[in-house]
Amino acid sequence: LAKFLILNLRQGDCFIDVGAHFGYFSLLAARLVGADGKVVALEASKKTYEILNHNTRLFQQIKAHHLAASDVQGELVFYEFPDLYSEYNSTEIGQFEQEVWVSKYKPQRIVVPAMPIDLLLANAQLAPKLFKIDVEGAEYTVLQGMKTYLANATDCCVVMEYLSQARGNEAHQKAHAFMQDLGYETFVFGEGGELIAVTDVDAYLAQSGSDSDNVIFKKGR
Numbered sequence: 001l002a003k004f005l006i007l008n009l010r011q012g013d014c015f016i017d018v019g020a021h022f023g024y025f026s027l028l029a030a031r032l033v034g035a036d037g038k039v040v041a042l043e044a045s046k047k048t049y050e051i052l053n054h055n056t057r058l059f060q061q062i063k064a065h066h067l068a069a070s071d072v073q074g075e076l077v078f079y080e081f082p083d084l085y086s087e088y089n090s091t092e093i094g095q096f097e098q099e100v101w102v103s104k105y106k107p108q109r110i111v112v113p114a115m116p117i118d119l120l121l122a123n124a125q126l127a128p129k130l131f132k133i134d135v136e137g138a139e140y141t142v143l144q145g146m147k148t149y150l151a152n153a154t155d156c157c158v159v160m161e162y163l164s165q166a167r168g169n170e171a172h173q174k175a176h177a178f179m180q181d182l183g184y185e186t187f188v189f190g191e192g193g194e195l196i197a198v199t200d201v202d203a204y205l206a207q208s209g210s211d212s213d214n215v216i217f218k219k220g221r
Contacts (some may be wrong), residue, residue, distance in 0.1 A: 001132070001159060001214055003193025005029060008157070012036045014126050016117065018069045018142055019134040021048060021087065023055040023062075030059040037061050038126060044068035044112045044135075045080045063124075069135070070114035071144035079107035088136060116145030127153075133160045140175040150182050153219060158184070162215040164205040176201060176215070184217035 005025065009015060009032035017026045020041035029039045041056060041064040043049040049066040056062040068076055081088050121128070128149075133142055139160050143150070150156065158179065163169040176186065187195035188204060198204045201215055 001025065001189065001193075002028060004159070004189055004195075004216075005032060005130070005193075007193050009033055009037075009130060013130070014038045014128040015040075016121075016126075016128045016131045017041045018117070018131060019043065019136070020052055020064070021134070023052045023064075025132055026052070026056055026062055026064070027059070030056070030062050033061060035061055039063070040120070040124070040126065040128075041065065042067050042069055044078050046110060046112070047080055047083070065120075066112070067120075068112050068114040068138075069117050069120075069133075069142045069145055070138075071116055071141050073115050073119060074113075075111050076114045078110050078112045080110060081107050117142065118146050118148045121146075121149055129155065129157065131156075131158045133158060136161075137171055140171045140178065143175050143178055147182075150179075150184075150219075156219050158217040159214050160217065161212060162201055162205070164211045165202050166211060169202070172215075173202075179217040182219070184219045187216040187218060189214060189216070 005028055009029055011034040013033045014037060015029040015033060017039065020026050020043045023041060026039050026041040033039060039062040041052060041062060043052045043066060046066060053064045056064050068078060070076060133139055135142055160175065162172045186198055186201065188198050190196050195216055195218065205213060
């Protein structure tokens with residue numbers, strides 16, 4: 001993913017980081033888009049957002065939000081794990097019930113503000129070239145909240161985490177079908193960050209022996 005960003009983000013571009021965590025990809029994108037570009041970093045976890053905000057505070061082109069991307073505006077229930085397991089913070093914690101560490105590191109239930117990305121983009125008058133979505137099972141809901149932009153964009157790319165069938169990927173399958181219906185082609189990354197077309201993501205993961213990978217939905221050249 002880092003190689004892909006380096007190859008594709010240019011000075012003045014706009015990058016949206018949904019599920020920004022501590023800000024690694026937001027900071028990389030800020031370097032690539034420069035002072036004239038824009039990076040919007042969304043993080044639903046309050047504790048993780050505080051670290052994200054600290055890490056990105058020196059970059060004026062980064063706007064960090066304590067916010068969950070969703071399909072409606074309002075509030076939603078979110079679960080925070082301790083920092084060591086914060087990558088699993090999610091609205092859907094049932095997927096981790098069988099993990100050994102969950103019994104020791106219980107999540108904290110919080111309520112967070114939520115907003116569709118379509119509304120966020122309209123309010124800020126942004127036209128992103130590239131989105132990164134890593135939201136631990138809420139991908140389909142996030143995409144539903146950006147349907148207008150995705151449908152009307154002529155040159156847009158969405159990078160999304162995709163789980164294998166063995167991990168329960170119904171939401172990811174719905175997200176894939178949704179993007180196909182909007183006219184987006186499906187790719188995975190090559191070793192150098194280049195795009196490799198795939199038609200069956202589940203078969204690709206099974207063949208590669210991976211339980212998850214980044215999937216890229218691209219529209220336009």
